Amino acid sequence: MAPGSPPGPAIAAMKLNERSLAFYATCDAPVDNAGFLYKKGGRHAAYHRRWFVLRGNMLFYFEDAASREPVGVIILEGCTVELVEAAEEFAFAVRFAGTRARTYVLAAESQAAMEGWVKALSRASFDYLRLVVRELEQQLAAVRGGGGMALPQPQSLPLPPSLPSAPAPVPFLPSALAPVPALPLPRRPSALPPKENGCAVWSTEATFRPGPEPPPPPPRRRASAPHGVLDVAPFARLHECYGQEIRALRGQWLSSRVQP
Numbered sequence: 001m002a003p004g005s006p007p008g009p010a011i012a013a014m015k016l017n018e019r020s021l022a023f024y025a026t027c028d029a030p031v032d033n034a035g036f037l038y039k040k041g042g043r044h045a046a047y048h049r050r051w052f053v054l055r056g057n058m059l060f061y062f063e064d065a066a067s068r069e070p071v072g073v074i075i076l077e078g079c080t081v082e083l084v085e086a087a088e089e090f091a092f093a094v095r096f097a098g099t100r101a102r103t104y105v106l107a108a109e110s111q112a113a114m115e116g117w118v119k120a121l122s123r124a125s126f127d128y129l130r131l132v133v134r135e136l137e138q139q140l141a142a143v144r145g146g147g148g149m150a151l152p153q154p155q156s157l158p159l160p161p162s163l164p165s166a167p168a169p170v171p172f173l174p175s176a177l178a179p180v181p182a183l184p185l186p187r188r189p190s191a192l193p194p195k196e197n198g199c200a201v202w203s204t205e206a207t208f209r210p211g212p213e214p215p216p217p218p219p220r221r222r223a224s225a226p227h228g229v230l231d232v233a234p235f236a237r238l239h240e241c242y243g244q245e246i247r248a249l250r251g252q253w254l255s256s257r258v259q260p
Contacts, residue, residue, distance in 0.1 A: 021058075026068055033116065036051055037049075038050075057075065081118050090114040092105075
């Protein structure tokens with residue numbers, strides 16, 4: 001709504017705060033559309049190049065892109081956007097209903113810019129958003145009621161083939177440390193023994209047959225300790241003990257070679 005222009009019937013009761021509008025027009029929030037347009041004056045037929053910024057359902061226009069305060073604002077509610085024939089090329093108009101309502105004639109600098117502005121301005125009002133929400137609600141109700149297309153279900157991925165299990169490793173044990181096979185457990189009698197005066201009478205006969213006796217365990221190997229030397233003796237002492245034994249055996253062998 002430009003200063004000095006007659007307001008429409010739907011805007012006559014609105015009270016706008018100029019400071020709040022200026023802050024909203026120049027804030028850092030992303031805009032819906034922005035660019036230069038040629039605006040036709042209300043009283044004069046001349047066109048003026050203005051910088052337009054679209055935020056929601058408000059179309060602000062400035063003197064240039066560096067201006068910090070807007071010259072005017074157009075509330076895009078209850079309007080229609082349509083192409084018109086004018087002196088400027090790529091012209092279109094924003095019309096409001098009512099006898100005293102003003103029609104804004106704008107012109108873009110190219111065909112692509114004109115199409116972009118017409119599309120953005122046509123979708124800026126809350127009436128258009130209300131129609132979109134109503135259409136989406138109808139589609140959602142149709143899908144929930146089974147009348148629409150079913151949503152695709154995610155497909156489960158095939159499981160990889162199971163790998164053959166490797167045999168468990170068998171630990172190596174020397175024969176001296178091999179475990180002794182366990183004895184077979186005795187068999188439980190099939191029937192309980194008879195009772196006399198509340199006490200069980202056990203038969204002298206064996207109630208089970210023992211299995212074959214296991215072989216006796218092999219003798220455990222013990223490390224020889226010559227001359228009573230313990231395993232915890234230091235290496236020098238062990239070397240001396242084994243050296244004496246080796247020297248004695250070597251002396252016996254030499255004496256046996258000397259004798260005829």
